[in-house]
Amino acid sequence: MTDLHALALPAADDALTWLTDRCDGELDRARQLVDRLKAAPPTSATDVLQQWNDIAIALGNAGSVSSLMAEVHPQPAVREAAESAMQRVDAFSTDLGLDRDLFDIVSGVATDALEPSARRLHERALRDFRRSGVDRDEGVRARLKELAEQELLTGQEFGRNIREDVRTITVTPEQLAGLPQDWLDSHPAGEDGRVTVTTDYPDAIPVRTFAHDPQTRLAMAEAFLTVGWPANDAVLQRLFALRAEHASVLGYDTWADYDAEVKMIGAGSEIGAFIDRITELSGPSAQRDHQVLLTRKQQDEPGATAVEASDVQYYSEVVRREQYAVDGQLVRTYFDFTRVRQGLLDVTGRLFGLTWQQVEAPVWHEDVAAYDVLRDGRRIGRIYLDLHPREGKYKHAAQFDLVRGVRDRQLPEGVLVCNFNRGLMEHDEVVTLFHEFGHLVHHVLAGEQEWMTFSGVATEWDFVEAPSQMLEEWAWDADVLATFATNAEGETIPADLVHRMREADDFGKGFQARTQMFYAAVSLDFHVARHGDLTARLRQLQAKYSMFPYLAGTHMHTAFGHLDGYSSGYYTYMWSLVIAKDMFSAFDRDDLFAPAVAQRYRDRVLVPGGSKDAAVLVSNFLGRAYTFDAYAAWLAE
Known part of the structure; x- marks a missing residue:
């Protein structure tokens, strides 16, 4: 690699202008490259692929910056502009995949003389064209374009609702007994004598792991597992419907079939089989360690018959401290x-x-x-x-x-x-x-x-x-x-x-595997069948796969961000x-x-x-x- 310069990021005051210039400038360059390729297609397969690569570089440059800044920039105006830029990038990418003239150029070259990596690129390009629906009639291509646009907008809405819905609980200092002293020092009580704790990870994880008071742990679990509710329930219903139609238009039975085609697993039907295989493999370990948790909880609550979602992290920590001589507060x-x-x-x-x-x-x-x-x-x-x-x-x-x-x-x-x-x-x-x-x-x-x-x-x-x-x-x-x-x-x-x-x-790897398979089953099931009540279906899947019962009044799926990016593939x-x-x-x-x-x-x-x-x-x-x-x-x- 020659001596290349790193991307020069802007000062804070210039961020909005810089972002727009970077994204739209790279998009304009991509458009010009497409126009040039279509106006004078090379006869050499290598030359066609080099120009195709130039287009991919420009498009990637626009997309990478916009997707990052939409998630991390401290200025709301920049995040909003980045989301808007993502929409323009996605629209251009969709148009690219549906462009028959481009498809004819890329598919029409002789590939016999290509070296292996170039041949792989050519095969990948043709596969992606086909999965975009380039070979469908004009009406179908128009609908696929609409679907792609709506899927992106809906996914952005889903993520935005999660980012912006930070929930809190307020408790007395006594209810936080068990928390590390440095954590307590950073969370002083307010004028009303109560402490406010958020659902952000640096608060939620310590509280659910160390707080002795079961009501405090329960309150945090309830708040954490209802982030995004109720708004994201409706958003997810829209997203699943859009993906189902997208897959159907392209001739796939389900979105999972479409999505799995380009993964190692190969087919949507194999995902369920994999989930069940892991569930079976983890069964003995999960049952054994679940019983250890329940037995330990019964020392505190003699009448307890179940380990609740709000108990898992706490009693796992207790067992590790008492039975394995590992004190999480010492470790940290x-x-x-x-x-x-x-x-x-x-x-x-x-x-x-x-x-x-x-x-x-x-x-x-x-x-x-x-x-x-x-x-x-x-x-x-x-x-x-x-x-x-x-x-x-x-x-x-x-x-x-x-x-x-x-x-x-x-x-x-x-x-x-x-x-x-x-x-x-x-x-x-x-x-x-x-x-x-x-x-x-x-x-x-x-x-x-x-x-x-x-x-x-x-x-x-x-x-x-x-x-x-x-x-x-x-x-x-x-x-x-x-x-x-x-x-x-x-x-x-x-x-x-x-x-x-x-x-x-x-300890706990078996029931943790079962929890992962519960998440994977949610990810898959919500993309292969329509459910009028997502929470009700969530409860059924939790009962089948997880070792721990559903926590009444919660809606874990509304903050399960992987339902956007990973869609049906959380099994991965x-x-x-x-x-x-x-x-x-x-x-x-x-x-x-x-x-x-x-x-x-x-x-x-x-x-x-x-x-x-x-x-x-x-x-x-x-x-x-x-x-x-x-x-x-x-x-x-």
């Missing part, structure tokens, strides 16, 4: 946010042969830190870390593209968006940080592709989580944690504590975990930094991006096809 004293962040950079730098060099650069908020990424002394990209909550910001944890890298054209730039405390972190949050950073590493390392389509995290969607899930393992290794996990006195986290933490984390988290466990089996548990296997994994799984099928990437790394064996063994431990 070793995970100061600043040290964890630097430790993550050191660990991943050593593992993947990278240097993260902090740079002074314009950013959209003072909390954001920018780093250039160097490999062998050569700059290969830039990352931004936006890790603390604020009003109007995306509420979960995810990696966003800012720029998708293309060899000798533009550097990959990615953004990690999370919502962590500024002080001490729960170890679960540390694991989440490692997980999400895995996406960022993947985005940067795979950013030297020739073809935009294969750049970054461009594998099949049900493989996307596997590299990140595997990176979580480094957040559980005593030797790794010893490099950055120290308390205020400078004492390193004891290895025997880390060992007990790992054993304690294994568990599918990816199966592969992640198999890939991790190739590493030496006694030396997770062993360079030979780490470099082989980096170069054969991460660097290729989407240039090969995910199954091929895994096979190239493992030397065999992936199996269920490692996952099944882990689940049975």
Whole structure:
């Protein structure tokens, strides 16, 4: 890669103008490139694909910036402008996929002389044209365009309602007994003597994990599980109807069939079979650990007959503390946010042969830190870390593209968006940080592709989580944690504590798998059948798959953001975990930094991006096809 400049972000006062200029400028460039290609189509397949690639780069540049800023920018006007830009990008992309003249140009070239990656790009382009409905009549294409526009608008409304609906509970200080002292210090009582707590993660997770008072935990669970209600119930009904019609118009029985066609799983019918397989595999472990929770709850409430949703995190923590000698409040004293962040950079730098060099650069908020990424002394990209909550910001944890890298054209730039405390972190949050950073590493390392389509995290969607899930393992290794996990006195986290933490984390993996399958079943079922009452159907699915009963009056689906982006494919988290466990089996548990296997994994799984099928990437790394064996063994431990 030649010496390329990072994208120059604007000062705060110029953000709105810059955003519009960036998005519309790149869209205008894409239009000009399309017009040029249609006006004078090259006869060479390579030349056609090069021009097609130029269009993809311009379109990607417009889309990446708008989708990021719609979720993170502190100024409402900029977020609104970004959503509007996303709509223009999506409309152009839809028009592109329905353009018969372009289809004729791309499909009409001879491909015999193309090198393998170009042939793969050509095949992918033709597949995407077909899935867009380019071969349908004019009336059908017009309806598909309308549907695509309405799906985007509806998805944006769904996400906006989640971002903006921050709920609160108010309790007395006594009702917060059990919470860590540093958390209590940061939540003083108001003039009325009560403490206000929000449904944002830095409040909700500690309260549901540590508060001794069951009514406080219940109030928080009820508030957390009704975010987006009732507005998003109607929004989801619209979204599911739009997707169902979209799939039907294209000749698919359900949206899940349409969506799964381009994933590793291959068919919508296979999703349900996978969900049931995991449900069966996890059954014995789930039953055993559920009974442990119930027995422990009965010590506090002798008449208890069920473990409620508001009990799960609390009693899981109690069991880990009492039966595994793991005190979450002690553990968190070793995970100061600043040290964890630097430790993550050191660990991943050593593992993947990278240097993260902090740079002074314009950013959209003072909390954001920018780093250039160097490999062998050569700059290969830039990352931004936006890790603390604020009003109007995306509420979960995810990696966003800012720029998708293309060899000798533009550097990959990615953004990690999370919502962590500024002080001490729960170890679960540390694991989440490692997980999400895995996406960022993947985005940067795979950013030297020739073809935009294969750049970054461009594998099949049900493989996307596997590299990140595997990176979580480094957040559980005593030797790794010893490099950055120290308390205020400078004492390193004891290895025997880390060992007990790992054993304690294994507690509950069965019922956690069942909970994941409940979410996956919701994701699938809502996209294959119409339900007049989504909450009623949610209750049925929870009774079938989850180990824990429905909490009366709640509506989890209205804040289940994955119903937009992942649609019917939430199963992919568990599918990816199966592969992640198999890939991790190739590493030496006694030396997770062993360079030979780490470099082989980096170069054969991460660097290729989407240039090969995910199954091929895994096979190239493992030397065999992936199996269920490692996952099944882990689940049975």
